Amino acid sequence: MSLDMAAATPADEAQTILLGLGVPAARFAQGPIRARCPIDGSVLGHVVRHDAAEVCRTIEAAGAAYLDWRSTPPPRRGELVRLFGEALRTAKTELGRLVTLETGKIVSEGLGEVQEMIDVCDFAVGLSRQLHGLTIASERPDHRMSELWRPLGVVGIISAFNFPVAVWAWNAALALVCGNAVVWKPSEKTPLTALAVQALFEVAIARFRYEGSAAPEHLSAVVFGGAETGEAIVDHPKVRLVSATGSTAMGRAVAPRLAKRFARPLLELGGNNAAIVCPSADLELATRAVAFSAMGTAGQRCTSLRRLFVHEDIYAELLPRLRRAYENAPIGDPRDLTTLIGPLIDGRAQEAMSAALDAARAAGARVHGGERVDVPGAEDAFYVRPAFVEVDDQTGPMLEETFAPILYVMRYQQLENAIRLNNAVAQGLSSSIFTNDLREAELFLSERGSDCGIANVNIGPSGAEIGGAFGGEKDTGGGRDSGSDCWKTYMRRVTSTVNFGSELPLAQGVRFDI
Ligand code: UN1
Numbered sequence: 001m002s003l004d005m006a007a008a009t010p011a012d013e014a015q016t017i018l019l020g021l022g023v024p025a026a027r028f029a030q031g032p033i034r035a036r037c038p039i040d041g042s043v044l045g046h047v048v049r050h051d052a053a054e055v056c057r058t059i060e061a062a063g064a065a066y067l068d069w070r071s072t073p074p075p076r077r078g079e080l081v082r083l084f085g086e087a088l089r090t091a092k093t094e095l096g097r098l099v100t101l102e103t104g105k106i107v108s109e110g111l112g113e114v115q116e117m118i119d120v121c122d123f124a125v126g127l128s129r130q131l132h133g134l135t136i137a138s139e140r141p142d143h144r145m146s147e148l149w150r151p152l153g154v155v156g157i158i159s160a161f162n163f164p165v166a167v168w169a170w171n172a173a174l175a176l177v178c179g180n181a182v183v184w185k186p187s188e189k190t191p192l193t194a195l196a197v198q199a200l201f202e203v204a205i206a207r208f209r210y211e212g213s214a215a216p217e218h219l220s221a222v223v224f225g226g227a228e229t230g231e232a233i234v235d236h237p238k239v240r241l242v243s244a245t246g247s248t249a250m251g252r253a254v255a256p257r258l259a260k261r262f263a264r265p266l267l268e269l270g271g272n273n274a275a276i277v278c279p280s281a282d283l284e285l286a287t288r289a290v291a292f293s294a295m296g297t298a299g300q301r302c303t304s305l306r307r308l309f310v311h312e313d314i315y316a317e318l319l320p321r322l323r324r325a326y327e328n329a330p331i332g333d334p335r336d337l338t339t340l341i342g343p344l345i346d347g348r349a350q351e352a353m354s355a356a357l358d359a360a361r362a363a364g365a366r367v368h369g370g371e372r373v374d375v376p377g378a379e380d381a382f383y384v385r386p387a388f389v390e391v392d393d394q395t396g397p398m399l400e401e402t403f404a405p406i407l408y409v410m411r412y413q414q415l416e417n418a419i420r421l422n423n424a425v426a427q428g429l430s431s432s433i434f435t436n437d438l439r440e441a442e443l444f445l446s447e448r449g450s451d452c453g454i455a456n457v458n459i460g461p462s463g464a465e466i467g468g469a470f471g472g473e474k475d476t477g478g479g480r481d482s483g484s485d486c487w488k489t490y491m492r493r494v495t496s497t498v499n500f501g502s503e504l505p506l507a508q509g510v511r512f513d514i
Contacts, residue, residue: 009042010037010039010040010042010044010101011037011042011043011044011045013097013101014035014037014044014045014098014101014102014192015028015044015045017094017095017097017098017101017196018045018098018192018195018196018199020094021091021094021095021196021199021200022199022202022203023195023196023198023199027047027195028044028045028046028047028191028192028195029045029046030046030048031046031047031048031049031224032046032048032049033046033047033048033049033188033191033224033225034046035047035102035189035190035191035192036189036346037101037102037104038102038103038104038342038343038344038345038346038381038382039100039101039104039333039334039335039342039343039378039381040377040378040380040381041378041379041380041381042380044101044102044192045191045192047191047192047195047224048224049224049225049226049229050223050224050225050229051225051228051229052228052229052231052232054223055183055223055225055229055232055233055236056232056236058183058218058221058223059154059156059183059232059233059236059238059239060238061217061218061221062154062181062182062183062218062219062220062221062238063153063154063181063238064216064218065181065216065217065218065219066151066153066154066179066180066181066216066219068216069151069176069179069180069181069215069216069219070150070151070179070180072179072210072215074128074129074131074177074178074179075128075129076210077128077176077177077178077179078124078125078126078127078128078129078177079125079128079208079210080176080204080205080208080215081121081124081125081128081173081176081177081204082121082125083203083204083207083208084121084173084200084201084203084204085117085118085121085122085125086204087200087201087203087204088114088117088118088121088200089118091114091196091200092111092114092115092118093111094196095114095165095193095196095197095200096110096111096112096113096114097110098110098192098193098196099113099114099164099165099193100334100335100342101192102164102189102190102192102193103161103162103164103189103190103193103345104298104334104342104343104344104345104381105297105334105342106334106339106340106341106342107334107335107337109296109297110334113163113164113165113166114165114166116163116166116169116170116466117165117166117169117173119465119466120166120169120170120173120174120466120482120483121169121173123173123466123467123482123483124173124174124176124177124487125177127174127177127487128177131149131177131178131487131491132149133146133147133148133149133493134146134147135147138497139507140499140505140506140507141501141503141505142499142500142501142503143497143498143499143500143501143505144497144498144500145495145496145497145498146495146496146498147493147494147495147496148493148494148495148496149178149488149491149492149493149494150179150491150492150494151178151179151180151490151491151492152178152180152240152241152264152490152491152492153180153181153238153239153240154180154181154182154183154236154238154239154240155171155172155175155180155181155182155183155239155240155241155242155243155490156182156183156184156185156233156234156236156239156241156242156243156244157171157172157175157182157183157184157185157242157243157244158184158185158230158233158242158243158244158245158246158250158254159184159185159186159187159245159246160187160245160246160302161187161189161190161345162297162300162301162302162345162403163245163301164186164187164190164193164194165193165194165196165197167245167268167481168184168186168194168197169197170466170470170481170482171243171266171481171490172184172201172220174481174482174486174487174490175241175490176219176220177487178487178490178491179491180241180490181216181218181219181220182219182220182221183220183221183222183223183233183239184220184221184222184223185222185223185224185225185229185230185233186222186224187246188224188225188226189345189346191224194222194224195222197222198220198221198222201220205219227253230244230250230254231257234254234257234258234263235257235261237261239263240263240264240492241263241264241265241266241489241490242254242258242263242264242265242266243266243267243268243479243481244265244266244267244268245268245269245302246268246269247269247270247401248269248270248401248426248427248475248476248477250269251267251269251475251477254267255267255477264489265477265479266479266480266481266489267476267477267478267479268302268470268471268472268476268477268479268481269302269427269475269476269477270302270401270427270429270475270476271302271303271304271306271401271427271429271430271461271472271476272306272307272399272400272401272425272426272427272429273293273303273304273305273306273307273427273429273430273431273432273452273461273462274305274306274307274308274309274421274422274425274431274432274461275289275290275293275305275307275308275309275431275432275433275434275460275461276309276412276415276418276419276422276432276433276434276435276444277290277308277309277310277311277314277318277434278311278415278433278434278435278437278440279311279313279314280435280436280437280440281314281434281435281436281458282434282436282458283314283317283318283321284321285434285458286318286434286458287318287321287322287325288325289432289434289458289459289460290305290308290322290325290407290460291322291325291326291329292460292462292463293305293432293460293461293462293463294306294308294386294405294407294460295325295326295329295340295341295386295405295407296340296462296463297342297462298341298342298343298344298384298386298404298405299386299403299404299405299406300344300345300349300403300404300405301462302429302430302476303429303430303454303461303462303463303464304405304461304462305407305432305460305461305462306398306401306402306406306407306408307394307398307407307408307410307421307422307425308407308408308409308410309410309411309412309418309421309422310409310410310411310412311411311412311413311418312411312412312413315411319390319409322388322409323368323388326368326369326385326386326388327369329341329386331373331375331383331384331385332373332375332383333375333378341383341386341405342383343375343378343381343382343383344382344383344384344404345382346382347382349382349403349404350372350382350384350404352402352403352404353370353384353387353402353404353405353406354370355397356397356400356402356404356406357370357387357389357397357406359396359397360389360391360396360397360398360406360408362396363391363393363395363396363397364391364392365389365390365391365392365396365408366389366390366391367387367388367389368387368388368389368390369384369385369386369387369388370384370385370386370387370389370406371384371385372384373385384404384405386405386406386407387404387405387406387407388407388409389406389407389408389409390409390410391408391409391410392410393410394408394410394421394424394425399425399426401427415440415443415444419443419444419448419449419450422450422451422452423450423451426474426475427472427474427475427476428451428452428453428472428473428474428475428476429452429453429454429461429471429472429473429476430452430453430454430455430456430461430462430464430472431444431450431452431454431455431456431461432455432456432457432458432459432460432461433450433455433456433457433458434457434458435457435458436458441457444457445457451473451474452472452473452476453469453470453471453472453473453476453480454468454470454472464482465483466482466483467482467483467484468482468483468484469481469482469483469484469485469486470482470483470486
């Protein structure tokens with residue numbers, strides 16, 4: 001579990017990667033925002049903070065780029081995204097490593113995040129030839145009614161530390177093929193991966209030509225900062241859509257500001273995801289799925305499993321299996337290929353975890369694990385043993401999203417009751433049922449079942465593929481991004497009726513004979 005002190009420091013490694021990807025040293029050498037490595041608490045680099053005036057200028061420049069980009073035919077816009085996907089493929093190892101260094105994700109998850117970016121680029125390239133509208137029957141003779149989809153303008157993207165690059169790509173790949181320009185504010189905790197992605201995007205920009213011309217400058221920009229930087233994006237009249245991923249508190253601050261100027265929100269906020277394990281479930285499969293969903297990414301996904309409802313008939317059989325999985329999960333340096341649980345992002349995350357566990361204990365829960373784990377050479381980092389908490393009621397911290405590996409486990413008798421508990425939290429992102437009984441699975445998926453945006457059978461709630469729409473209801477914010485028809489959020493719909501006759505019949509039989 002100790003860090004390999006002979007190897008290059010995380011800062012050396014991160015900086016070598018950044019330089020290799022073409023990021024000038026000046027971009028990460030100084031500035032008030034400090035990129036911290038959660039693996040050992042060391043500093044990886046510094047970036048500038050953009051004030052409101054700078055954000056404004058960036059948005060204006062993106063607005064000018066949009067005016068040019070919107071006339072580029074969508075399949076040609078797809079070509080830019082294809083080139084970006086190629087740049088990502090070439091740099092997958094380096095960018096994945098940087099994700100690990102900056103977020104503390106294990107190696108396969110760092111690489112997986114880049115794969116998710118590549119996948120969404122491929123999806124967007126195909127989509128660039130399929131931005132289709134409907135033809136709708138008109139009630140009037142010699143009239144044709146149809147739907148046209150047109151770009152929006154500038155799309156603002158505010159992303160979180162836990163998926164520092166993939167969530168940007170979900171939004172940017174779609175926004176760009178839809179003809180928009182993008183301005184991105186990454187989490188203050190993960191600025192370096194954003195610099196790397198911007199450099200890779202610039203590789204694609206440099207290779208792109210349409211009819212001999214380059215892509216417009218400033219088509220995609222990154223700005224760094226905290227809430228004020230985000231607010232400058234949210235309040236700017238040229239930004240027609242803001243896609244924001246983060247806490248429910250952040251969404252509550254963003255949504256009314258957007259509503260005030262009738263800009264479109266795409267909100268991906270908190271999750272408090274549950275799974276139900278039924279008597280017919282394959283317990284071996286369920287144990288592995290629960291272990292990955294609850295402990296993977298150290299519980300720092302919005303789709304992480306946080307609540308588990310186990311039927312009373314199998315509780316005694318499932319619990320020891322889960323306990324074993326929890327006790328054996330290898331915790332440590334995420335660069336070590338045998339590690340499954342890396343560090344929490346920072347000390348505040350660990351404090352929030354301890355506070356939640358204290359509250360659970362005070363409410364009578366039986367807490368297993370959850371303590372800080374010492375990793376030699378990483379005294380300034382925050383490694384924890386994932387916590388497994390047996391509860392009798394769904395109360396207290398179980399009703400909240402704590403961004404840490406805490407799994408609350410509770411027995412149930414009636415499936416209807418377990419479904420009621422699944423739905424009895426403020427959030428509505430992801431959910432799962434483990435069963436081999438068709439009736440139980442279908443009830444869970446029915447209108448009387450899970451109220452979440454994602455409902456799975458025999459897989460855990462985390463690890464969604466890009467082909468589906470991603471997002472959830474209630475306090476999760478209602479937004480959907482990534483696959484399915486989410487591209488429509490990045491465009492405006494024009495309903496067009498064309499009269500190709502010489503009469504002027506009015507709709508609804510109205511007469512106006514002048
Ligand atoms: C997030 O946690 O912010 O389903 C997004 C998943 C990932 C995306 C999670 N594909 O876990």
